[in-house]
Amino acid sequence: MSVSINFELQQEMARVSSAIDKQFDLILAVPDDARAQLFQTMRHAAIGGGKRLRPLLVMATSRLFNVDDSCALRAATAVEALHVYSLIHDDLPCMDDDDMRRGKPTAHKAFGEAQAVLAGDALHALAFELLSDEDAHRDPFVRAEMVVCLAKAAGYSGMAGGQMMDLVAETATFDLATVTRLQQLKTGALISACVEIGAILGRVPVEGRKGLRGYAHDLGLAFQIADDILDVEGDEELAGKALHKDEAAGKQTFLTLMGLERAREQAQMLVDQAVSHLKSYGSEADLLRAIAKFAVQRNR
Numbered sequence: 001m002s003v004s005i006n007f008e009l010q011q012e013m014a015r016v017s018s019a020i021d022k023q024f025d026l027i028l029a030v031p032d033d034a035r036a037q038l039f040q041t042m043r044h045a046a047i048g049g050g051k052r053l054r055p056l057l058v059m060a061t062s063r064l065f066n067v068d069d070s071c072a073l074r075a076a077t078a079v080e081a082l083h084v085y086s087l088i089h090d091d092l093p094c095m096d097d098d099d100m101r102r103g104k105p106t107a108h109k110a111f112g113e114a115q116a117v118l119a120g121d122a123l124h125a126l127a128f129e130l131l132s133d134e135d136a137h138r139d140p141f142v143r144a145e146m147v148v149c150l151a152k153a154a155g156y157s158g159m160a161g162g163q164m165m166d167l168v169a170e171t172a173t174f175d176l177a178t179v180t181r182l183q184q185l186k187t188g189a190l191i192s193a194c195v196e197i198g199a200i201l202g203r204v205p206v207e208g209r210k211g212l213r214g215y216a217h218d219l220g221l222a223f224q225i226a227d228d229i230l231d232v233e234g235d236e237e238l239a240g241k242a243l244h245k246d247e248a249a250g251k252q253t254f255l256t257l258m259g260l261e262r263a264r265e266q267a268q269m270l271v272d273q274a275v276s277h278l279k280s281y282g283s284e285a286d287l288l289r290a291i292a293k294f295a296v297q298r299n300r
Contacts (some may be wrong), residue, residue: 001290004189005237006153006290006294008286008287008290009291011283012056012060012287013051013056016052016055016059017050017052017055019073020052020073023074024042024043024075024081025047027077027126028043028046028047031120033056037111037115039105039262041043041107041111041115041119042119042122042123044107044110044111044119045084045087045101046080046081046084046123047108049101049102049103049104050102051298052080052081053078053223054191054194055073055076055077055079055114055191056076056195056291057194057195057198057288057291058075058076058079058197058198059072060287061194061195061197061198061202061212061288063198063284064198064202064285064288065199065201065203066202066282070135071137072201073133074130074136075130075136075197075198075201076194077129077130078126078127078128078130078131078146078150079135079150079190079193079194079197080155081123081130082123082124082150085120085123086154086159086163086190087125088106088107088108088116088117088120089116089117089120090163091106091107091108091116092108092113092116093108093113095167096245107119114135117220117265123153127150127154128150129174130149131143131146131147131150132147137201141229142203143205144202145198145200146201149193149196149197152193153189153190153193156192158186158189158190159185159186159189159190161185162182162184162186162189163186163188165181166182169182169251169252170251173252174251174252176207176257179252179253179257180254183224187218187220187224188216188217188220188221188223188224191220192220193215194216195213195216196209196211196216198212199212211278211280212277215274215277215278215288216274218277219291219292219295220269221269222267222268222271222274223295223296225255225263225270225296226296226298227268228253228254228255228263229255229260229264229267231253231255232255232260254266260298267296271293274292275289275293
């Protein structure tokens with residue numbers, strides 16, 4: 001990436017991250033009643049840390065179509081709420097059993113398993129509450145389409161299905177096609193939903209989203225390959241979580257199946273493809289292009 005584009009991306013990431021934190025701070029104000037600990041757990045998981053890549057994708061895509069920033073931010077917050085829910089549940093002892101996330105103790109380590117489960121459940125519900133509220137968009141059909149899009153990304157055709165495949169991977173041997181399918185569901189589905197939701201907010205018809213869908217598909221795979229590389233070569237302090245866990249669990253990954261150099265080449269090819277899907281857009285899509293390049297150049 002050029003220095004100017006990289007600087008602009010960093011600025012935008014910081015701006016979106018701050019805006020998301022402010023949204024969660026307002027929405028999750030701790031009540032003076034017996035639910036206080038639930039809100040504290042939700043705040044612990046949702047506020048601070050993380051790349052905020054998914055809300056950034058919602059914001060960047062919506063700007064292609066001059067969507068009102070307040071509507072886009074509400075949708076971006078919904079997407080991040082769903083993402084944080086998935087992280088809380090993935091970190092539980094019955095799943096990936098992680099102690100650290102985003103540089104701090106995981107929700108169940110800080111507040112106990114029961115509260116972590118409830119916090120995840122509440123954030124999952126919050127995501128759909130935010131999208132279905134009139135403040136998300138004045139058109140109820142737009143709101144309904146966003147809800148359906150996010151629901152598909154969260155369920156058996158998305159994150160939950162991918163997580164089930166990930167659990168099976170601990171005792172099965174997966175080939176490259178199966179690992180690719182796993183990651184398309186577990187990671188790629190929500191990334192694709194972010195781009196799709198931005199287009200839905202912009203009232204882009206389904207037939208007009210082909211390029212954006214191609215971009216999101218290739219970005220999701222490139223992002224996961226980069227994650228696999230970072231799991232082997234990365235710095236735990238920068239990552240804010242434990243690394244080398246897939247290797248320890250004996251899971252097949254893009255790296256184990258392709259080797260380091262081929263994996264790097266594949267990730268770069270996918271980024272190039274992702275960018276090529278945006279050829280019908282001008283400079284207004286530069287942020288999306290920069291995000292694709294960031295996916296494989298990041299250090300966490």
